[in-house]
Amino acid sequence: MNIYIQPEYEVVRDRDRCIACRVCERQCANLVHSFDAETGKMQADSSLCVNCHRCVCVCPTHALKIVKSDDTYKINGNWSNQTINEVYRQANSGGVLLSSMGNPKDYPVFWDKMLINASQVTNPPIDPLREPMETQLWLGKRTAKIERDEKGRLKNTLAPQLKLKVPIMFSAMSYGSISYNAHESLARAAEELGTYYNTGEGGLHKDFYKYGKNTIVQVASGRFGVYKDYLDTAAAIEIKMGQGAKPGIGGHLPGAKISADVSETRMIPQGVDAISPAPHHDIYSIEDLRQLVYSLKEATDYKKPVIVKIAAVHNCAAIASGIARSGADIIAIDGYRGGTGAAPTRIRDNVGIPIELALAQVDQRLREEGIRDEVSIVVGGSVRSSADVVKAIALGADACYIGTAALLALGCHLCRTCQTGKCNWGIATQRPDLVKRLNPDLGYKRLVNLVTAWNHEIQEMMGGMGINSVEALRGNRLMLRGIGLTDTELSVLGIKYAGESM
Ligand code: SF4
Numbered sequence: 112m113n114i115y116i117q118p119e120y121e122v123v124r125d126r127d128r129c130i131a132c133r134v135c136e137r138q139c140a141n142l143v144h145s146f147d148a149e150t151g152k153m154q155a156d157s158s159l160c161v162n163c164h165r166c167v168c169v170c171p172t173h174a175l176k177i178v179k180s181d182d183t184y185k186i187n188g189n190w191s192n193q194t195i196n197e198v199y200r201q202a203n204s205g206g207v208l209l210s211s212m213g214n215p216k217d218y219p220v221f222w223d224k225m226l227i228n229a230s231q232v233t234n235p236p237i238d239p240l241r242e243p244m245e246t247q248l249w250l251g252k253r254t255a256k257i258e259r260d261e262k263g264r265l266k267n268t269l270a271p272q273l274k275l276k277v278p279i280m281f282s283a284m285s286y287g288s289i290s291y292n293a294h295e296s297l298a299r300a301a302e303e304l305g306t307y308y309n310t311g312e313g314g315l316h317k318d319f320y321k322y323g324k325n326t327i328v329q330v331a332s333g334r335f336g337v338y339k340d341y342l343d344t345a346a347a348i349e350i351k352m353g354q355g356a357k358p359g360i361g362g363h364l365p366g367a368k369i370s371a372d373v374s375e376t377r378m379i380p381q382g383v384d385a386i387s388p389a390p391h392h393d394i395y396s397i398e399d400l401r402q403l404v405y406s407l408k409e410a411t412d413y414k415k416p417v418i419v420k421i422a423a424v425h426n427c428a429a430i431a432s433g434i435a436r437s438g439a440d441i442i443a444i445d446g447y448r449g450g451t452g453a454a455p456t457r458i459r460d461n462v463g464i465p466i467e468l469a470l471a472q473v474d475q476r477l478r479e480e481g482i483r484d485e486v487s488i489v490v491g492g493s494v495r496s497s498a499d500v501v502k503a504i505a506l507g508a509d510a511c512y513i514g515t516a517a518l519l520a521l522g523c524h525l526c527r528t529c530q531t532g533k534c535n536w537g538i539a540t541q542r543p544d545l546v547k548r549l550n551p552d553l554g555y556k557r558l559v560n561l562v563t564a565w566n567h568e569i570q571e572m573m574g575g576m577g578i579n580s581v582e583a584l585r586g587n588r589l590m591l592r593g594i595g596l597t598d599t600e601l602s603v604l605g606i607k608y609a610g611e612s613m
């Protein structure tokens with residue numbers, strides 16, 4: 112017999128307000144609510160609630176709230192309720208605990224321990240409302256020296272570049288982990304914003320080929336959905352070597368989310384777990400990686416930049432140095448708070464390092480080795496606001512990937528149960544009745560609004576620093592100061608303490 116597991120949340124219904132319209136029952140994919148015909152009243156099984164807030168938002172009389180259960184085991188500083196429940200769940204199931212979204216643990220957030228500089232008097236600020244402020248940039252290899260012939264024509268052959276109107280892209284999220292409507296929203300928003308979204312490892316649905324100019328396609332270890340047309344359609348190709356939420360392991364999409372459409376796009380059977388291997392079976396060295404980089408370039412006539420994505424881990428600076436020499440045009444680094452549709456809980460919460468520390472070390476190492484211009488750096492893994500973007504660029508990034516923030520803009524309530532396929536907001540699900548809850552016409556507009564708002568804020572912060580282009584901010588660590596950081600942390604980040612002079 113299974114051990115009883117205490118519910119984490121409690122559904123509280125105001126009986127005076129509830130009109131038993133049964134909207135909550137119809138809206139909850141977790142089957143929490145039911146109608147008792149005998150009493151004529153609604154009931155709730157709180158043990159099934161994941162606190163997604165859907166019923167709270169749609170209840171027409173505001174009769175519902177979800178609270179943290181105050182039913183608790185005996186207080187124990189060593190064994191929290193959650194830890195005890197996880198042991199019970201594993202004792203009941205014998206299985207690996209699965210989670211989704213990013214690492215929720217209370218580890219330090221280094222973005223919040225860095226402050227941005229502002230100019231005054233001798234180096235005056237720039238008013239972004241009245242003066243030009245450049246947030247457009249290009250990603251890819253930079254040519255060391257531009258040469259022109261006697262008529263002023265360019266003699267160099269420039270490496271292929273990605274042009275971004277804003278220093279923000281949407282990070283990899285596969286069709287399968289997220290819904291058709293979520294993918295459509297991301298694709299349309301990327302097109303309107305002049306930036307890029309990323310297929311993740313799930314292949315590209317035929318309907319989205321028309322957004323190819325704004326699409327980054329992924330080649331991951333499972334090679335799901337990878338074929339010539341897929342590569343040809345894209346603006347850039349990303350080789351996924353690692354992911355921040357699950358460094359060192361492969362991908363996992365539960366069978367419940369492999370619908371007929373997803374199986375066709377991924378070229379895999381329907382309803383069966385899609386598990387991509389931990390390593391690429393043809394990559395065991397930088398030389399092997401180089402072969403794949405050049406195979407992909409060869410297959411696409413050397414017209415598309417190749418990105419290599421890695422997870423932020425202890426030795427990522429050395430790995431990045433190898434990647435820069437492998438012929439890749441862009442390195443993407445994903446921090447340990449990066450989101451996922453499904454990952455083993457223990458891996459998500461205990462493996463990897465913060466993106467802030469990884470970025471600082473990678474940028475510094477590439478500079479020291481004189482190869483920083485060989486590659487662009489894109490970072491993701493909990494970039495939560497425009498201030499995080501500015502700090503990332505000042506630390507050395509060229510641009511940022513946003514994932515969780517983009518999902519929030521689509522209406523995600525961070526219940527962190529995407530792996531179940533029962534997302535009540537129509538985002539991380541393939542169930543047709545749930546998918547249609549996300550209207551892509553509205554979803555894409557909210558994404559455009561979010562990135563447009565962040566871009567205004569980035570311009571304001573740059574203006575405040577007296578800097579008028581993203582390129583001039585890149586790697587400008589004098590614009591950052593640490594607060595509440597140890598000497599070691601300051602040294603890893605390569606920044607001074609607040610109050611230290613230039
Ligand atoms: S899972 Fe979501 S919709 Fe269902 S009861 Fe809980 S908060 Fe409401």
Ligand code: SF4
Pocket residue numbers: 163211212518522523524525526527528529530533534535536537538539
């Ligand atoms: S995408 Fe859906 S299931 Fe995943 S965290 Fe957000 S609301 Fe929950």
